[in-house]
Amino acid sequence: MKATIKEVAKEAGVSISTVSRVINGRDRVSKQTLRKVQQAVDKLQFRPDHVARTMINKKTKTIGLIVPQLSNEYWALMSEVIQNELWSMGYTTLICSTDSEVDKESAYLKMYIERRVDGIIYCSFPYTQGATQDQVDILRQSGIPVVTLDPAISGFSCVVGDHLFGSFSAVEHLIQLGHRSIAYIGGPAVSIEREFGYRKALMMYGVNVEESLICLVNGQSFSDGHNALMKLRESGAAFDALFCGNDLLAFGAIKAMEEAGVRVPEDVAVVGYDDIFSARLFKPALTTVRQPIPDIAKELVTLLIQAVDLDPDQRPARKIVIPTELVVRESSGAAQPVAASD
Amino acid sequence: MKATIKEVAKEAGVSISTVSRVINGRDRVSKQTLRKVQQAVDKLQFRPDHVARTMINKKTKTIGLIVPQLSNEYWALMSEVIQNELWSMGYTTLICSTDSEVDKESAYLKMYIERRVDGIIYCSFPYTQGATQDQVDILRQSGIPVVTLDPAISGFSCVVGDHLFGSFSAVEHLIQLGHRSIAYIGGPAVSIEREFGYRKALMMYGVNVEESLICLVNGQSFSDGHNALMKLRESGAAFDALFCGNDLLAFGAIKAMEEAGVRVPEDVAVVGYDDIFSARLFKPALTTVRQPIPDIAKELVTLLIQAVDLDPDQRPARKIVIPTELVVRESSGAAQPVAASD
DNA sequence: TTGAAAGCGCTAACAG
DNA sequence: CTGTTAGCGCTTTCAA
Numbered sequence: 001m002k003a004t005i006k007e008v009a010k011e012a013g014v015s016i017s018t019v020s021r022v023i024n025g026r027d028r029v030s031k032q033t034l035r036k037v038q039q040a041v042d043k044l045q046f047r048p049d050h051v052a053r054t055m056i057n058k059k060t061k062t063i064g065l066i067v068p069q070l071s072n073e074y075w076a077l078m079s080e081v082i083q084n085e086l087w088s089m090g091y092t093t094l095i096c097s098t099d100s101e102v103d104k105e106s107a108y109l110k111m112y113i114e115r116r117v118d119g120i121i122y123c124s125f126p127y128t129q130g131a132t133q134d135q136v137d138i139l140r141q142s143g144i145p146v147v148t149l150d151p152a153i154s155g156f157s158c159v160v161g162d163h164l165f166g167s168f169s170a171v172e173h174l175i176q177l178g179h180r181s182i183a184y185i186g187g188p189a190v191s192i193e194r195e196f197g198y199r200k201a202l203m204m205y206g207v208n209v210e211e212s213l214i215c216l217v218n219g220q221s222f223s224d225g226h227n228a229l230m231k232l233r234e235s236g237a238a239f240d241a242l243f244c245g246n247d248l249l250a251f252g253a254i255k256a257m258e259e260a261g262v263r264v265p266e267d268v269a270v271v272g273y274d275d276i277f278s279a280r281l282f283k284p285a286l287t288t289v290r291q292p293i294p295d296i297a298k299e300l301v302t303l304l305i306q307a308v309d310l311d312p313d314q315r316p317a318r319k320i321v322i323p324t325e326l327v328v329r330e331s332s333g334a335a336q337p338v339a340a341s342d
Numbered sequence: 343m344k345a346t347i348k349e350v351a352k353e354a355g356v357s358i359s360t361v362s363r364v365i366n367g368r369d370r371v372s373k374q375t376l377r378k379v380q381q382a383v384d385k386l387q388f389r390p391d392h393v394a395r396t397m398i399n400k401k402t403k404t405i406g407l408i409v410p411q412l413s414n415e416y417w418a419l420m421s422e423v424i425q426n427e428l429w430s431m432g433y434t435t436l437i438c439s440t441d442s443e444v445d446k447e448s449a450y451l452k453m454y455i456e457r458r459v460d461g462i463i464y465c466s467f468p469y470t471q472g473a474t475q476d477q478v479d480i481l482r483q484s485g486i487p488v489v490t491l492d493p494a495i496s497g498f499s500c501v502v503g504d505h506l507f508g509s510f511s512a513v514e515h516l517i518q519l520g521h522r523s524i525a526y527i528g529g530p531a532v533s534i535e536r537e538f539g540y541r542k543a544l545m546m547y548g549v550n551v552e553e554s555l556i557c558l559v560n561g562q563s564f565s566d567g568h569n570a571l572m573k574l575r576e577s578g579a580a581f582d583a584l585f586c587g588n589d590l591l592a593f594g595a596i597k598a599m600e601e602a603g604v605r606v607p608e609d610v611a612v613v614g615y616d617d618i619f620s621a622r623l624f625k626p627a628l629t630t631v632r633q634p635i636p637d638i639a640k641e642l643v644t645l646l647i648q649a650v651d652l653d654p655d656q657r658p659a660r661k662i663v664i665p666t667e668l669v670v671r672e673s674s675g676a677a678q679p680v681a682a683s684d
Numbered sequence: 685t686t687g688a689a690a691g692c693g694c695t696a697a698c699a700g
Numbered sequence: 701c702t703g704t705t706a707g708c709g710c711t712t713t714c715a716a
Contacts (some may be wrong), residue, residue, distance in 0.1 A: 002485060003457075004693060013705045020695060030701060045483050050456040051396045052693035055708040060393065069426065070578060076418035080439050083412065087438075095437045096429075097422050111434060114392040141387055143344060222623070251623060279565070281593060283625040318442075346709060357687045362711060372685060394709035397692040 003044035012040035014047035023048055039297050054116070060090050063304065064112035068106065068124040070097035072221075072248070074293070075123070075278040082121060089305055091118070098124050109135055110276075119304045121188050123149040145307035145315055157303040157318045159296055166289040166324035168204075170243050170271040173287070173326055175205045177334055179241035179269060181250030183213040185228040185253055186245030187220055194245050194273060210252075212237050220245065225252025233260060240268055247272040247288055252285075254331070265333030270303045275327050287332035290325045343385035350633040354382035363526030364488055365390055396458070404434050405646065406454035408447065410466040412439035414563075414590070415618040416635070417465070424463060425640035428675055431647055433460070440466050442561075453479055454679035455484045461646045465491040487649035487657055489642050499645040499660045501638055508631040508666035509539030510546075513585050515629070517547045519676055521583035521611060525555040527570040527595055536587050536615060554579050562587065567594025575602060582610055583674075587620050589614040589630055596624075596673070607675030617669055638664050 005023075009016040022037040023046075029037070040046070053204045054060050063086050067075040075097075083093040094117065096108040105124065112120055120139070136153055139146050148158040174182050185197045195214070202209050215232050215255055217224045225244060229252070232239075241263050244250035250272035264270050264284055272279060275290035299320050307315040328334050347365075351358040356375055363369045364379040365388075371379075382388070396402050402448050405428050409417040417439075436459065437448040447466065450667060454462055462481070467560035478495055481488050483638050490500045502559040526540045537556070544551050559566045565584060571594070576583075592614030596606050604614050606626055617632035641662050649657040669674050 002458075005695095006693075015711065016694080017696085018702060019703080021702085024695080033702080047452065049458060049693055050453075051393055051402065051458055052708090053695075054393050055397060055710095056695050058708080070422035070445075071413060071415075071419040073413075073418070076415070077413040079437075080412035083437065083439060092436060092438075092457070094434060095425065097425060104360050109390070114389050115434070116344075116391060116393055152688080222619075255623070277564075278620055278623070281597070281620070282623065347711095358710080359688080359712080360686060363686085366711080370685070375686080394692090395693095397709080398711050400692080515708055636705075649704075 002049075003046040003246065005046070007042055008037065008040045008046045009045060012036045012063055012194035022129070044108055056286060058116075060116050060118055061090055062115065062117045064094045064108070064115075064117040064120045065200055066083075066096050066098060066108055066120070066124050067123050068098055068100045068220075073278060074246075074274050077277070077293050078123065081294050082301060084202070084291070085297055085301040089301070091305075100124060106138075109138060113138070113144060117144060119145045119147075120299050120310050121147055121149070121304055125310060143312045145304060145310075145312075147304045147307070149296065149300060152319055154319055157307065157316065157320075159299045159303065159320045159322060161291050161296070162190075162192035162321050162324050164197040164200065166273065166291070166326075167194040167243065168201045168274065169197075169324070169326045170287075170289050171198050171201035173328065173332060173334070174241040174243065174271060175201060177205060177241070177269060177332060178249060180207055181210070181213065181239040182241040183232060183237065183239040184205070184243050184245075185213065185215045185217060185225060185249050187217050187224070187234070187249075191220075191245035198243055209313070210237075213239055217249070220249060222248050222252040222255075225249035226256045227252075229253040229256035242268055244270065244272050247274045247276045250286055250288070250331070251282060254282075265331050266278045269333045270331040279327075279329070282331075287329045287334065288327055290327050292322060292325075296322050344391075345388040347390070348377065350388045353386060353646050354378045364660055368622070378466050391414040392516045402458050403432060404436055404457065404459045405457040406436045406438070406457075406460070406462045408438050408440060408442055408450055408466050408563075408580075409463050410442045411417075412437065415620060416616050419619070420465065423636050424643060426624075427639055427643040432645070442466060448477060448480075451480060453599075455480070455486060459486060460502035461487045461489075461650050463489055463491070463642050463646055471585070473572055476539055485654045487646060487652075487654075489646045489649070490644060491638065496661055499649065499658065499662075501645065501662045502666060503570045503614055503633050503638070503664050505533075505535035506539045506542065508615065508633075508668075509536040509585065511539075511541045511666070511668045512615065513540050513543035513627075514547070514632050515670065515674060515676070516583040516585065516611055516613060517543060519583070519611060519674060522549055523550070523552070523555065524583040524585060525557065525574060525579065525581040526585050526587075527557045527559060527567060527574070527591050528589075529559050529566070533562075533587040540585055552579075554583055559591070560659065562591060564590050564594040564597075567591035568598045569594075571595040571598035584610055584612045586602075586614050589616045589618045589628060592628055592630070592673070593620070593624060596626075607673050611675045612673040616633060621669075621671070629671045629676070630669055632667045632669050634664060634667075 005016050005019050019037055021029050046182045077094050079231045086093050098104045150160050152158045186195050201285045215228045272286045272288035275288045279286040280287050347361050351361045352542050361379055423435050428435050440446045488498045492502050495501045527536050543553055557570045559570045592612055604684050614628050614630035617630045621628040621630050
């Protein structure tokens, strides 16, 4: 089926090292043997076994990527860009989707280590602190370079979004539009910083922080947003604006408001976070804080590849902050003039 | 850094074969040595090298997946489900996104072969027939089991959507709603069958097939749909319904109509294909033909894993057709009563 | 029950 | 320029 270097050598009537030379193109080989070998290679459809090569040069040329949910638009695009970027640098990507389950993460991590990946891009940290520590220890001992997105782990490089500033500007935008009762729906992990940005904006503008307007959820999906809004309404809280920890949450919340007869942005102005592709398509088009995925992906890859060829102890632990940008659309009621009837 | 079996053997004071026995749990080992070895393993944080194992048992426990575009909602979910499914069967997935570029596909395929993946799930065939033949030959000679989604390749198993029936039912739906000027926007590849379904429905119902209402595009993205609709309008074609080869195309087309002041579904009823998650969120909610991604993914994985342990010549080439289902929502104007003003 | 030794397919010195 | 040889880390006979 698949020929080995040995068979090629026999076919070409040379030694296996000569064949090795030809396929690697490093050492010089006489034109004659070169041709002979090439013919044999073609005839036998020989392709060097990457696994065997790995045994020798200790490089799998493989990077492990961990994301919370591949089917989420945000992570799908992130994964695609990372995969492309790595491919252009000669690497293959192993992508695993954890569903934010701690056990899965550990399992994937172990698998990556056993497979001797050259590096790991870690975009999903479990929320429970204890578990996290375990993973970090495993990772450290493995000696495999790691870069993370968002939660910084000491000793590893990371890329972080400017969540505090991003959400600050989102809420500031709502305040400047005249809103004073601004609700917040968000979750754990990075969303905590987004909540801080929300609080900071309110405080800086002298708006009272109303704890009953803050709804914390566990997930970050459409239905989580939907449920959160229902809860908020049931609690009897009144608000004329809403900031959500991500776009999907915002979609769900807006849907729930619609169902309840609340108009967006006329009754409640909404701002999301991420600027996924659908944000533009959504109706009303979502005002949101853009996180430039391609930039983030490139930084992650660059940081990781830099670390790959270095000894574990001399790998820099850099931290790169990615700036965010407020994208104003219809859902905050600022992009377009309010209807005449209003 | 990472300990080898040799070091564990030394640490435990036994031979490497004994260590091998312990970590594989196959042969019996005396309780004493068992404990000694386990201690050594724990102490050195030993994890067997998957690469070295692969050299021996000839199984990488890795499956290569090729999709056209990972950032596309449809493929993202498909990839996630496939990855999960394979993981539960002990396999790791290598995911590559080709952007439908022939060169990339070839490159990925070659990489998969060199890495000795145990199987390939091929969800993206380039459109140019000549190039396709090359890939097929490469694949055949490699002896690696392959399953494809949609385009059937002789000798390999495949899973196909029931495109002809699916699009037939979509167009039938529009006809039953009273439409007679039904436009079609679609592309190459599987969309050809969807076009046939469109034609068939028109013919069966005695509606004249108006070639000027058929707009073929090359891609399958939002902007392709947008452009297609503009072209259709510029050509002066008049239609009161539109069937699109996929949901994204439909989104783009609807957006273009909106911009031109055409109301959906009042002026033009629209039906898409796939039923991606956004179809529900879109406004108007999209009537579309559902392709059950989880079912498709499971079939693909099952077929592939069945083939993995068989000799190339006795692998069955099965073909599984996945039924589709028309999901009626607002965009076709049937789900909800038309507004009173109409 | 355990150890020694022979590879898996390839690369990399080291000789010729 | 080319061939020989020694492994990479592990599993697997085959003896002991």
